Amino acid sequence: PPRPPPASPPLSQQDMGSLTTPTKGRNVPSCEPWTPTSNLKMLISAASPEIRNREKGRCEEDLGLGEESEKISRKEKSLGLLCHKFLARYPDYPNPAVNNDICLDDVAGELNVERRRIYDIMNVLESLHMVSRLAKNRYTWHGRSKLPQTLATLRKVGEEQRYGQQMQQIRQHSFDQELDFDEEKENEEFLQEMDGEGGQKEMCFVELPGVEFKGASVNSRKDKSLRVMSQKFVMLFLVSTPRVVSLDVAAKILIGEDQIMDRDKNKFKTKIRRLYDIANVLSSLELIKKVHVTEDRGRKPAFNGLDLRTCLPPRSSIDNCTKNLFSSPGEKRGFTRHHSLVKLAKSIQDDRRKINSAPTSPIKIISNDSSYPSKMAQLAAICKIQLDQQSKDSLDKLTEKRPVSKSSMSVTEPQAKSRSVVQLPVLPAGALPYIPHQCSPLIPVLLPQQQVRGPYAVYVAHPPPRPVPSFAVRSMTFESPGDCTKRSPVASGSGGTGPRSSPKALKRPSSGKSSENSPKVRRSAASSKVRTCLDRPGLLGIILWAHV
DNA sequence: TGGTCCCGCCAGTCA
DNA sequence: TGACTGGCGGGACCA
Numbered sequence: 001p002p003r004p005p006p007a008s009p010p011l012s013q014q015d016m017g018s019l020t021t022p023t024k025g026r027n028v029p030s031c032e033p034w035t036p037t038s039n040l041k042m043l044i045s046a047a048s049p050e051i052r053n054r055e056k057g058r059c060e061e062d063l064g065l066g067e068e069s070e071k072i073s074r075k076e077k078s079l080g081l082l083c084h085k086f087l088a089r090y091p092d093y094p095n096p097a098v099n100n101d102i103c104l105d106d107v108a109g110e111l112n113v114e115r116r117r118i119y120d121i122m123n124v125l126e127s128l129h130m131v132s133r134l135a136k137n138r139y140t141w142h143g144r145s146k147l148p149q150t151l152a153t154l155r156k157v158g159e160e161q162r163y164g165q166q167m168q169q170i171r172q173h174s175f176d177q178e179l180d181f182d183e184e185k186e187n188e189e190f191l192q193e194m195d196g197e198g199g200q201k202e203m204c205f206v207e208l209p210g211v212e213f214k215g216a217s218v219n220s221r222k223d224k225s226l227r228v229m230s231q232k233f234v235m236l237f238l239v240s241t242p243r244v245v246s247l248d249v250a251a252k253i254l255i256g257e258d259q260i261m262d263r264d265k266n267k268f269k270t271k272i273r274r275l276y277d278i279a280n281v282l283s284s285l286e287l288i289k290k291v292h293v294t295e296d297r298g299r300k301p302a303f304n305g306l307d308l309r310t311c312l313p314p315r316s317s318i319d320n321c322t323k324n325l326f327s328s329p330g331e332k333r334g335f336t337r338h339h340s341l342v343k344l345a346k347s348i349q350d351d352r353r354k355i356n357s358a359p360t361s362p363i364k365i366i367s368n369d370s371s372y373p374s375k376m377a378q379l380a381a382i383c384k385i386q387l388d389q390q391s392k393d394s395l396d397k398l399t400e401k402r403p404v405s406k407s408s409m410s411v412t413e414p415q416a417k418s419r420s421v422v423q424l425p426v427l428p429a430g431a432l433p434y435i436p437h438q439c440s441p442l443i444p445v446l447l448p449q450q451q452v453r454g455p456y457a458v459y460v461a462h463p464p465p466r467p468v469p470s471f472a473v474r475s476m477t478f479e480s481p482g483d484c485t486k487r488s489p490v491a492s493g494s495g496g497t498g499p500r501s502s503p504k505a506l507k508r509p510s511s512g513k514s515s516e517n518s519p520k521v522r523r524s525a526a527s528s529k530v531r532t533c534l535d536r537p538g539l540l541g542i543i544l545w546a547h548v
Numbered sequence: 549t550g551g552t553c554c555c556g557c558c559a560g561t562c563a
Numbered sequence: 564t565g566a567c568t569g570g571c572g573g574g575a576c577c578a
Contacts, residue, residue: 104567116555119567120569136563136566137567225569225570226569270570270571273552274570276553277553299550301552
């Protein structure tokens, strides 16, 4: 089909020169066939529920669409919405009997956008094997048919790359920095450490068996390609616990794979920008959801990959499949066990072990979910499981090479080895579950629902196993919906969340500049009380919580 | 003010 | 050589 003639730039853009971002088209006559009202309807139908509700509210209270259409014009062009519109054209599971080819020109023309924008979407979709490139300007639509297989593959690669551990290190490092004055030096040391032990090799595009990558510029750009970045980003969600991954952490991991010289602020900003693009597409696919992580330094954008994981094939089904293939008792084996399948089976066993343990970080998650009190039991269990894994990771680090002074997450070997699945009993509201000590020195806490009125913090601590003279205090701060605005978290947890936990998080009082009521001082005071409690011999654990 | 991300330049690659 | 592809970052918009 003939390509549509390129739209001439708006007058304002011509006046301002080619290097400026055009203003929002106040005086630009719309060349769209739609009226503002139909635009709005289209937007509402295509947008996510949040946007839909927001737009509906605005529409109801303001029938004059003048300013509204200006706001919409930007939203309408957003990559996320564009992706929504793109996805609406194709079924989740394409019918193989019909032609599923995609012509970029057609799509760009019908969606009334530049091809450049379509490339961004296609790259992310291609990273998930939802489309594959047929030829120049042509793709084939696979929808979600290959998604489970792709995600399983990406998870495996992500585990091999040890992204989970790397995220732990980065989170812990950032957390340490919050209380650290010698930031630059520490940062440099940390980056060198990451270089040394990150263990990750330069990674290329992950292909599925039988799916050949036919991207253009394949040799020159593949290492920085949006496809590869997208795959890595997805991997982070697949191996991370908690499932919330902040853009900061993701960008640091991605930068960590580049040259050291890339680690300047501009490169970081660029990575973040690309991650926004990827995240917008993944959000449109409803694979991740945007949330925010609150740290002492402020509110950071992050994404929750829960929905992404639900697309993974259940490990048990893979397990059953391999069982049926290889170990049917009394039946003659139909297949020879190939070496790669032996490895796969072993990997599945490993995965099974890992599913019961995963690391976390001392972040505070602002949840917009109004049902969060009923999820406290899950959170507590997750917290416990994650901490157990961290304990093991920390132990591994201690025994491998890290000096004791670098880590405060101290756990004795028997404790680390005593990891087991803890089934939290169903408890009436207000009851606190008791987890026997042989399972873990940590005690998850279920807050009484009646007490959940405002933001509150939960602390889980355990005493220091001898002889390492340190202990760990962790907290998660939750805020009730509608109350997550400007409130700053108080008495956030400190130390002990992973391999790089540092006792300095507790020993450092505050700078002379800090006021007496600053979070740091209050944290320090709270921590010193905990320290006193934990010095008591025979104490198994301690839980504190406080409304914030 | 910091987060978000539209926009299009321009260079590498391909046919 | 022109078209395709996509890395990249300026700067506008927004909360």
